[in-house]
Amino acid sequence: MPTISRAEVAHLARLARLAVTEEELDLFASQLEVILTSVARVGEVAAADIPPTSHAVGLTDVFRADVTRPGLTQQQALSGAYATEDGRFRVPRILDES
Amino acid sequence: MTAALMDYDEVLERFDPVLGLEVHVELSTATKMFCGCANVFGTPPNTQVCPTCLGLPGALPVLNGVAVESAMRIGLALNCSIAPWCRFARKNYFYPDMPKNFQTSQYDEPIAVNGSLAVELSDGSVFTVAIERAHMEEDTGKSLHVGGADGRIHGASHSLLDYNRAGVPLIEVVTKPIEGAGARAPEIARAYVTALRDLLRALGVSDVRMDQGSMRCDANVSLMPRGSSTFGTRTETKNVNSLRSVERAVRYEMCRQGAVLASGGRIVQETRHFDEAGGTTSAGRRKETSEDYRYFPEPDLVPIAPSDAWVQRLRATLPELPWQRRARAKTEWGLSDLELRDLVNAGALDLIAATVDAGAPAAEARSWWVSYLSQQTNSRGVELADLPITPAQVARVIALVAEGALTNNLARQVVDGVLAKEGEPDEVVAAHGLAVVSDDAALTAAVEQALAAAPDIADKIRGGKLAAAGAIVGAVMKATGGQANAQRVRELVLALVSA
Ligand SMILES: [Zn+2]
Numbered sequence: 001m002p003t004i005s006r007a008e009v010a011h012l013a014r015l016a017r018l019a020v021t022e023e024e025l026d027l028f029a030s031q032l033e034v035i036l037t038s039v040a041r042v043g044e045v046a047a048a049d050i051p052p053t054s055h056a057v058g059l060t061d062v063f064r065a066d067v068t069r070p071g072l073t074q075q076q077a078l079s080g081a082y083a084t085e086d087g088r089f090r091v092p093r094i095l096d097e098s
Numbered sequence: 099m100t101a102a103l104m105d106y107d108e109v110l111e112r113f114d115p116v117l118g119l120e121v122h123v124e125l126s127t128a129t130k131m132f133c134g135c136a137n138v139f140g141t142p143p144n145t146q147v148c149p150t151c152l153g154l155p156g157a158l159p160v161l162n163g164v165a166v167e168s169a170m171r172i173g174l175a176l177n178c179s180i181a182p183w184c185r186f187a188r189k190n191y192f193y194p195d196m197p198k199n200f201q202t203s204q205y206d207e208p209i210a211v212n213g214s215l216a217v218e219l220s221d222g223s224v225f226t227v228a229i230e231r232a233h234m235e236e237d238t239g240k241s242l243h244v245g246g247a248d249g250r251i252h253g254a255s256h257s258l259l260d261y262n263r264a265g266v267p268l269i270e271v272v273t274k275p276i277e278g279a280g281a282r283a284p285e286i287a288r289a290y291v292t293a294l295r296d297l298l299r300a301l302g303v304s305d306v307r308m309d310q311g312s313m314r315c316d317a318n319v320s321l322m323p324r325g326s327s328t329f330g331t332r333t334e335t336k337n338v339n340s341l342r343s344v345e346r347a348v349r350y351e352m353c354r355q356g357a358v359l360a361s362g363g364r365i366v367q368e369t370r371h372f373d374e375a376g377g378t379t380s381a382g383r384r385k386e387t388s389e390d391y392r393y394f395p396e397p398d399l400v401p402i403a404p405s406d407a408w409v410q411r412l413r414a415t416l417p418e419l420p421w422q423r424r425a426r427a428k429t430e431w432g433l434s435d436l437e438l439r440d441l442v443n444a445g446a447l448d449l450i451a452a453t454v455d456a457g458a459p460a461a462e463a464r465s466w467w468v469s470y471l472s473q474q475t476n477s478r479g480v481e482l483a484d485l486p487i488t489p490a491q492v493a494r495v496i497a498l499v500a501e502g503a504l505t506n507n508l509a510r511q512v513v514d515g516v517l518a519k520e521g522e523p524d525e526v527v528a529a530h531g532l533a534v535v536s537d538d539a540a541l542t543a544a545v546e547q548a549l550a551a552a553p554d555i556a557d558k559i560r561g562g563k564l565a566a567a568g569a570i571v572g573a574v575m576k577a578t579g580g581q582a583n584a585q586r587v588r589e590l591v592l593a594l595v596s597a
Contacts (some may be wrong), residue, residue: 015390017192054185054395059402063163066127069134071148078144080154085375087143088242088258091194 004032101378106281106349109321112265112360115283115352116329117276118318119227119344120264121294123269124237124303124311125168129214130265131236132159132202132399137267143260151265153198158398161186165267166209166305166402169234170412172249172269173210175419176229177295183403184209186234186396194259205393208233210404215297216421217289222439227290228274229402236566239264269303275329283319283352288345291315296339296448308339309484309592315344319351319357330355331365335379337372347372350379424452431460431463444472445482452489458496470510474517494523497522507580508532534583538590541574541582543589548573559595567591 006025009032013020020028071077075086083090105305109115130137135152149157187205213229240263245255271294279286286291292576295306295313320332333355335347355365370379418426427447428438441447446467453463467482471492475482495512498504504512506528515526527533535541548570558566570591574582 002204011390015190015192015392046225054397055400057400059400060183061427062161062400063166064127064129064160066162066164067134068129068136069148071133071135071146072152074142076142077147085244085258088192088260089144089197091257091259092245093245093254093256094194 004029004036101354102357102361103350104351104360106353108358109352110281113321113330113352113356114277114324114326115279115348116320116332117279117283117287117348118332119273119274119276119287119290120318120334121271122316123172123271123298123306124313125165125267125269126302126304127164127168127267128311128351129162129163131165131234131267132265133157135265135318139312141262144261146262147264151197152209152261153196159202159396160362161399161402162267163212165234167412168267168301169209169232169269169302170212170314170404170409171416171563172271172298173232173302174409174413175301175416176210176213176215176232176271178210178213178229180409181207181209181211183207185401186399187393189391189393189397189420191478191568192282192392194257196264197239197240197259197261199275201236201238201394202399203235204233209404215290215293217293218421218424218439219285219289220439221436225279225282225286225289225352227276227286230274231271232269232286235268235270237263237266237268237319250273284345287317287348288341290501291343291344292445293420295483299448300420300423302417302418305485308341309480311322311339314339317344317347317351319348320365321355322350331367333365333368333370333379333448335370335372336382337374339372339374343372343374343377346377347379350377354379363569389450390574420448423448425591431464441468444468446472449482449489451494453492456470456490456493458493462496462499463489463492466513470513485517486519487513491523491555496524502583502585503527503533505534505580505584510535513593532581535578538586541578541587541590544574544577544582545570545587545594548577549591549594559591564592567595 006029009025009029014065065082078087078089081089126135127136127137133148135146135148135151138146139164147491150159170180180449184204184207187207188200189205190200192199192372210232211230215226215227215229217225219225229279239259239261242258242260243254244258246253273290274282276286289329294552295308298304298306298313304312308314315338318332318333322328322330333351335351337346338344344548347558351370354417358365362513366381369382371382372379424438424447425444427433427450432439438447441450441464444467446464450460450463453467454460471482471485471487475486478485492513495504495509497504498512499509511530512523512526515521515530516523520526520529552570552573555569556565559570567588571584571587573586574587
C-alpha cells in the first residue's frame with residue numbers, strides 16, 4: 001500500500017516548478033495516494049516470469065539514415081518564443097538551477 | 099579570492115590522489131542524434147533546428163543509425179563489451195539549455211561497458227586506464243548570459259539560447275577511479291585525454307576539437323590519506339578545454355584539497371569551474387538539494403539490441419589504432435624509442451603518418467611537422483593538431499618542392515598562407531605568385547646583372563674558383579625574392595662566365 005507524504009508532494013511540486021498551497025499539499029497527497037494504489041494493483045497480477053517493460057511494441061533497432069532534412073528557419077523557430085534577442089530565445093536569468 | 103595551496107610534494111607525502119575523468123565527445127555525423135537537422139558548428143543561431151530538437155509538442159525522435167555505430171566502434175576500440183540490449187532514458191530537469199525539459203541520455207544501460215585504454219607517458223612507461231562505460235546522449239543548446247561580468251552566469255540579467263547544438267550526438271566516456279597514479283596523476287590525466295583524442299581521431303568519428311568544444315573533459319579529483327583505501331570526497335572540475343588545462347586543473351585541485359584537509363577542513367562535493375587564465379578552479383553553483391533527475395526509460399525510442407554479427411562487422415571496420423600505428427612507424431621509419439617518444443609527445447606522430455598516407459616521403463613529412471610547424475604552435479600557443487593545416491595540405495607542399503615548383507623558402511611562405519586560412523597550397527601559390535622562377539630569359543637577365551655588379555667575383559669564377567659562384571647565386575636569389583630556381587641559376591652563372 002503506497003503512502004505519499006506532504007513532504008513528497010512538496011518535493012515533486014518543486015521539481016515541477018509548481019506553486020502549491022498548504023491545503024493543496026494535503027489534497028494532492030490524498031489524490032496521488034489513490035492513483036498510486038490503483039496502479040500498484042498491476043503488480044499483483046505481474047508474476048515473476050513477466051519482465052518489466054518500457055515499450056508497448058516489441059520492436060528494437062529502429063534507425064534513421066544520417067541524411068539532413070530541412071528544418072525551421074530562424075524566424076519560424078523563434079515565432080512561438082515569449083521573448084527573443086539577436087536570433088536567440090531570451091529567458092529570465094538562470095540562477096540556482098541544476 | 100585565492101585558495102590556500104599545499105606544496106605539491108607535500109600533497110604526495112600525505113595523500114594519494116584518485117581521479118575520475120569524464121570526456122564528452124560530439125560525433126561528426128551529418129545530422130543530429132534524433133532528427134535530421136544538420137550537425138555543423140558555427141552557423142547563425144537557431145538555424146539548425148526543427149520541431150523535434152526544439153521539443154515542440156507532438157514531435158517524435160528517431161535515432162541516427164550512424165551515431166549508434168560510432169558509439170559501438172568507440173566502445174570496441176576501447177576494449178569494451180557492447181551491451182546486447184540497451185535503452186535511452188529521460189533525464190528530467192528544468193534548465194533552458196534543453197527545450198524539452200529533459201535530456202535524452204543513457205542512464206543505467208550504456209551501450210559499451212568495461213574497457214581500457216593504455217596510455218603512454220612521457221618517460222615511455224604505459225599506464226592502463228580502466229573504462230567504466232561509454233554511453234550515448236545528446237548535446238544541449240548554448241546559453242549566453244547577458245549583463246554579468248565575462249558572460250558568467252552570476253550577475254547576469256537574462257540569458258539567450260541557441261539550440262543549434264541541442265540534439266547533437268554526444269558520447270560520454272567515463273573512466274573507473276584511477277588509483278595509484280601518485281605524482282603522475284596530472285600527467286596521466288592529460289595523457290589519457292590525449293590518447294582518447296588520438297583514438298577518436300583515428301576512428302574518424304569526431305573532429306575532437308577541444309578549442310571548439312567538440313571534446314570536453316570534466317575532471318573528478320579526490321585525495322585520501324596515504325595508506326587509506328577509502329576514497330575522499332571528490333570535486334568535479336568542468337570547463338577544462340585544453341590538454342594542458344587537464345593537467346593543470348588536476349594538479350591545482352590536488353594542492354587546493356591538500357591545504358583544505360591539512361587545515362582540518364573538509365572537501366565539499368561540488369562542481370568547480372576551471373579558470374584558463376589563472377590556472378585555478380572556483381566553486382560553481384552549489385545545489386541546495388540533491389539532484390533528482392527522475393530518470394525513466396524513453397518511451398519514444400525503441401531499445402537497441404546489437405546482434406553479434408553487427409558487432410563483428412563493426413569490429414572489422416576499426417582502422418589502425420594509435421598504438422598499432424606507433425609500432426608500425428617505429429619499424430617502417432626506423433625510429434629509436436626516444437625519437438618515437440619525442441614525436442608522440444609533440445603530438446606529431448599521427449600527423450606525420452597521415453602526411454605519409456597522403457603521399458609524402460616520411461623524412462620530409464617528419465621534418466615539416468617537428469620543425470617549422472612546431473615553431474608555429476609555440477608562437478600561437480596551440481597544439482600541433484589544432485594548427486589550421488591538414489596533413490594532405492602539408493603533403494601537397496612537399497610534392498610542390500619535390501617537383502621543383504617551390505623552394506624551401508617559398509614552401510614556408512605557402513604554409514604561412516595556408517595557416518592564415520588563405521586557401522589550399524595551390525591557391526596560395528597562385529594568389530601570391532610564389533612559384534619558382536625557372537624562366538631562362540628572366541633568370542639570365544638577373545644573372546648578367548649580378549655578374550656585372552660584381553666583376554671581381556666573376557673573375558674568380560673564371561679563374562677556376564667555382565665555389566665563388568655561390569655569391570652570385572645568392573645575389574640572384576635575393577634579387578628575385580627567393581623565387582629563383584637555385585640549381586638553374588648556378589648553371590646559368592657558370593655558363594655565362596665561361597662564355
Ligand atoms: Zn532538429
